[in-house]
Amino acid sequence: MATAAARDTAGSQAYDAPAGAGDTAGYERAFDAAVAADERIEPRDWMPDAYRATLVRQIAQHAHSEIIGMQPEANWITRAPSLRRKAILMAKVQDEAGHGLYLYSAAETLGTSRDELLDKLHSGRQKYSSIFNYPTLTWADVGAIGWLVDGAAITNQVPLCRCSYGPYARAMVRICKEESFHQRQGYELLLALSKGTPEQHAMAQDAVDRWWWPSLMMFGPPDDESQHSAQSMAWKIKRHSNDELRQRFVDICVPQAESLGLTLPDPDLKWNEERGQHDFGAIDWSEFWDVLKGNGPCNEQRLTRRRQAHEEGAWVREAAAAHAAKHTNSETGAARA
Amino acid sequence: MTTTPAKDTAHAAAALALGDDALVLSHRLGEWAGHAPVLEEEVALANIALDLLGQARVLLSMVGDEDELAYLREERAFRNLQLVEQPNGDFAHTIARQLFFSAHQYLLYGELAAGNGPFAPLAGKAVKETAYHRDHAEQWTLRLGDGTDESHARMQRAVDALWRHTGEMFQPVEGLDVDWIGLETVWLEWVSEVLRRATLTVPEGPRTGAWTAGAGRQGLHTEPFGRMLAEMQHLHRSHPGATW
Numbered sequence: 001m002a003t004a005a006a007r008d009t010a011g012s013q014a015y016d017a018p019a020g021a022g023d024t025a026g027y028e029r030a031f032d033a034a035v036a037a038d039e040r041i042e043p044r045d046w047m048p049d050a051y052r053a054t055l056v057r058q059i060a061q062h063a064h065s066e067i068i069g070m071q072p073e074a075n076w077i078t079r080a081p082s083l084r085r086k087a088i089l090m091a092k093v094q095d096e097a098g099h100g101l102y103l104y105s106a107a108e109t110l111g112t113s114r115d116e117l118l119d120k121l122h123s124g125r126q127k128y129s130s131i132f133n134y135p136t137l138t139w140a141d142v143g144a145i146g147w148l149v150d151g152a153a154i155t156n157q158v159p160l161c162r163c164s165y166g167p168y169a170r171a172m173v174r175i176c177k178e179e180s181f182h183q184r185q186g187y188e189l190l191l192a193l194s195k196g197t198p199e200q201h202a203m204a205q206d207a208v209d210r211w212w213w214p215s216l217m218m219f220g221p222p223d224d225e226s227q228h229s230a231q232s233m234a235w236k237i238k239r240h241s242n243d244e245l246r247q248r249f250v251d252i253c254v255p256q257a258e259s260l261g262l263t264l265p266d267p268d269l270k271w272n273e274e275r276g277q278h279d280f281g282a283i284d285w286s287e288f289w290d291v292l293k294g295n296g297p298c299n300e301q302r303l304t305r306r307r308q309a310h311e312e313g314a315w316v317r318e319a320a321a322a323h324a325a326k327h328t329n330s331e332t333g334a335a336r337a
Numbered sequence: 338m339t340t341t342p343a344k345d346t347a348h349a350a351a352a353l354a355l356g357d358d359a360l361v362l363s364h365r366l367g368e369w370a371g372h373a374p375v376l377e378e379e380v381a382l383a384n385i386a387l388d389l390l391g392q393a394r395v396l397l398s399m400v401g402d403e404d405e406l407a408y409l410r411e412e413r414a415f416r417n418l419q420l421v422e423q424p425n426g427d428f429a430h431t432i433a434r435q436l437f438f439s440a441h442q443y444l445l446y447g448e449l450a451a452g453n454g455p456f457a458p459l460a461g462k463a464v465k466e467t468a469y470h471r472d473h474a475e476q477w478t479l480r481l482g483d484g485t486d487e488s489h490a491r492m493q494r495a496v497d498a499l500w501r502h503t504g505e506m507f508q509p510v511e512g513l514d515v516d517w518i519g520l521e522t523v524w525l526e527w528v529s530e531v532l533r534r535a536t537l538t539v540p541e542g543p544r545t546g547a548w549t550a551g552a553g554r555q556g557l558h559t560e561p562f563g564r565m566l567a568e569m570q571h572l573h574r575s576h577p578g579a580t581w
């Protein structure tokens with residue numbers, strides 16, 4: 001929180017000394033005032049427990065999505081068809097690991113640890129974006145993920161740069177810059193395929209056919225069925241509703257698909273003059289809920305792979321910790337001597 | 338395959354040898370993406386892989402079309418060291434491979450950068466990257482060697498297993514004006530010192546001779562390399578003449 005008034009009320013001691021019942025009301029007023037004034041809440045500021053829990057849940061889910069999301073794309077690194085594409089793809093997957101790092105760090109400012117969050121991911125208590133439970137079957141899927149999945153992610157994430165929680169908002173500024181590169185490389189990859197041989201064009205069209213609907217589902221359930229939306233909007237963690245963002249995404253994609261020379265697999269997709277927006281067909285929400293429940297094509301595979309990597313890496317992390325402990329001890333010993 | 342005829346065949350052969358080393362090791366490191374032991378290593382290994390791929394592209398382009406060279410040559414035409422094509426194994430094997438190779442590459446590029454041959458500009462830039470790669474491998478060798486009993490045992494096994502592939506790094510490469518004997522002496526001293534600090538034993542096995550590896554530069558590779566190329570080249574070869 002930035003204002004002096006808010007600081008005076010909430011005080012920096014809020015984090016260190018638990019407030020009595022009488023003080024909480026004052027802190028809460030300061031918090032509400034800061035959110036209302038579009039100021040940033042910072043780690044040491046007082047915040048409602050539910051606000052903290054919502055942020056941890058959302059940031060963790062976002063971080064998990066970054067690291068699980070590495071799998072479907074890493075699937076193509078070793079088969080990338082040119083060295084230029086290989087370099088771009090490796091850099092992109094590396095960016096995702098970097099995003100995971102910023103986001104786990106942002107979550108740590110709320111008093112949770114990366115280990116704790118990874119544990120929740122591995123035991124299925126926290127989710128990651130369902131989109132990564134779809135398989136990357138051809139090289140064109142790398143393009144479709146960049147164009148559609150990263151495009152949808154940007155549409156969701158740009159408003160998060162103005163999120164009320166400072167560390168998350170700042171992490172998102174950097175992430176969005178990189179995501180916009182990812183989106184462009186996906187578009188450019190698909191364009192090369194679309195303008196390439198008939199086989200390459202067909203590969204691109206097939207990928208777009210498979211990724212379009214799952215991408216629209218990335219905005220979450222319709223507003224009237226969205227569990228966390230209203231409170232998150234009030235706290236300015238979320239700035240636009242799921243349906244608003246989904247509509248914005250569709251309107252962005254239609255002309256881009258035309259430029260790509262590819263079609264979107266929706267016979268009901270058409271411009272609505274009256275609304276000044278595109279109408280689009282009904283989304284199969286039963287598929288969404290089914291994938292969310294764990295029945296998507298790759299849920300089991302993604303989580304198993306993640307757990308396996310974590311378990312196989314345990315001896316490495318233990319070695320690093322043991323080495324660090326030995327050396328801290330020996331340095332302390334040397335200092336004493 | 339149509340490649341631009343090199344003006345100087347010795348330089349082209351050297352560019353191919355160094356380019357293939359970087360290309361193949363970059364590919365192996367890229368195989369780690371998505372399942373490294375810790376998130377920081379996802380970033381680090383990808384970073385090293387990207388540096389090497391960048392070097393490979395410059396070097397292969399000195400010889401001809403980078404994609405034709407990477408994707409359309411048969412196994413016997415590759416000139417990389419057998420060390421860099423060895424499978425990742427566990428993290429200790431990957432680190433031992435990095436330690437041996439980046440220590441070598443650091444010294445080699447350092448010498449090439451100091452000269453005025455055709456590789457000086459590339460080597461001058463790459464030696465800075467390689468200094469980081471070498472440091473990364475050194476730090477992990479110390480952590481794993483002097484970490485837990487398990488990590489110590491794994492690191493020793495990795496060092497022992499890859500040792501026989503290290504002699505090949507110092508066989509003279511035509512087209513490179515390098516003091517190979519001097520390079521090997523400095524390499525051996527440095528690597529031995531790192532292993533000693535990591536509480537590891539310097540292997541006693543041979544590094545040269547009949548039962549050591551050493552013909553990668555002549556196009557003789559180990560069995561896993563063919564499979565690596567099959568995976569790497571399959572998509573490109575499935576669409577002859579396509580652009581990507």
